[in-house]
Amino acid sequence: MSPAADSLTLRRADDFHVHVRQHELMRTVTPMLRLGGIARCLVMPNTQPPITTLSQAITYRAELNDLAPGIEFLMSLYLTPDMATTTIHGAAEAGIAGVKLYPRGVTTHSDEGIDDLEPIYPVFKAMEETGMVLEIHAESPSDHARDICVLNADEDFLPKVGRLHADFPSLRIVFEHVTSAAAVSLVRLLGDTVAATITAHHLDLTVDDWAGKNHNFCKPVAKFPHDRDALRAVVAEGHPRFFLGSDSAPHPVGMKECAEGCAGVFTSPLLLPYLADTFDRLGILDRLEPFVSEFGSKFYDTRPNEETVTLVRREQQVPGTYGPIVPYRAGEKLAWSV
């Protein structure tokens, strides 16, 4: 594809990190996934209650399949301190793709997450043996006595990822939604079993964009310009261990435009247009297809999507709302449409 091309046909995308929620919100957002140009997604398990068992995951997947028959849903279990290795073996046999590690208290619904990694080692061992992927929300909880806050929470967590990789070199680890130059550097340095997801919005935002602007507030927070530039650089380079995970995280508008807004940016219904707009601005449109539909699929060892989607260079305005949800860049113009 030449940079000046007016259309771009690519394999439908994989979104290796999406929140589709529950109940009414789930019924609203799940049918929008295909609009954004994806064919497959990895569903996050931080529901209420969290998805901690195989049967919960199967029930959840069945609900999602009914709502969006054109999407393949990969499922992830929520890692709790008391997860049994038998759960891992059963989940692996049933085709559950991964297990998500939330440090306790770092983001939405992480209250049942993990404090210490060492006690979980038997579970990691079982995952390594069965080939399951460990997805990590790699942030430390804030600890002001150690100068840890939302801005350096991921940097503080990096040694734990390095240690885990050293102890389980064959365990596939995904460093979810990288936001800092330091995290990008670490993932580059580690071996082929460590990858990272990058969201659409973190390729554009810095702290300036969420200071006072609730709809751009998410966890991990967008950081300094040089951090955003490190994300852009690794994507521009076409590094095969950095791929799309949108972290699309819808909240009703009343939960965002209030005294204490929830963390999350909603990108699902326009996911590929957002990305095409950004990649085009950065002059790296040729990097789009591998980022959204090759690298992740290869890392997760899934077959590439057969179905294609065509993006056209046709301006569209992002709607002000999708139902009760204000999307990312609401009201702004995007240069590309599905």
Add this chain to the structure above:
Amino acid sequence: MSPAADSLTLRRADDFHVHVRQHELMRTVTPMLRLGGIARCLVMPNTQPPITTLSQAITYRAELNDLAPGIEFLMSLYLTPDMATTTIHGAAEAGIAGVKLYPRGVTTHSDEGIDDLEPIYPVFKAMEETGMVLEIHAESPSDHARDICVLNADEDFLPKVGRLHADFPSLRIVFEHVTSAAAVSLVRLLGDTVAATITAHHLDLTVDDWAGKNHNFCKPVAKFPHDRDALRAVVAEGHPRFFLGSDSAPHPVGMKECAEGCAGVFTSPLLLPYLADTFDRLGILDRLEPFVSEFGSKFYDTRPNEETVTLVRREQQVPGTYGPIVPYRAGEKLAWSV
């Protein structure tokens, strides 16, 4: 006063940085100044239009005097690129206390502010000669190509303050609302004609407290824990060139709990209780009186307030609202009351 004392009588406070707004909002907040325990305040000129002339300042002061006869209002002019030295001479003769420098585009109503300092040198010279104080909102506008954003905007501006002090060593300069360890260090290093104001809220907040929490969002933003700790340390030390400037900045609730919240924290009606609560927690209650009613008065060369105010150790709950405004720490308990 012993640390365990249950009451504390001190000179009424000086608030050397307050926004009392205009119109209806002015009529709401101005009468609340005395409730917070102050007797004198320096009024910021970033109204609409800004207070750029002596006659505007005199008119504004008369309005404020009517609304709060028990408060002495010190006035500051808004520095624009075209301010004449004759304005400075006239203002000095009329008792205007200072001139406020806003770099263009850094905060609420700074669109008519300054890009370059060099062309303003004749004005600074006139200020130095007439003994007026230059108050600086010491932040650079964001410039992502240089990695400048709200988190390091003040650090980037520091060399300009140092240069100004070197070029006008007798000009009294106030580095308004310091928020970073770097800014504290600079002000410490510079000579006796350079001081800094510190707000009540920046002694408590870090970035964690405004991430998603609109009522704590202000400019400059609260930064890392180590930055807050540097503010606490310089106050605990009783450094005489660091004194109270609350930057109390009211906005109606609808301008805060929305998609793009205005910057500003409203502290005026409980200013001394907020501070006493914080100083008590930090075990530095004996530093309160000099911080709020001696150091600033000395720097500005005003006579000390004669009137006293008594703080008592009596728990109170911060109201959810004052008229249309949500105050700082709304609904929380404070250990001290006026």
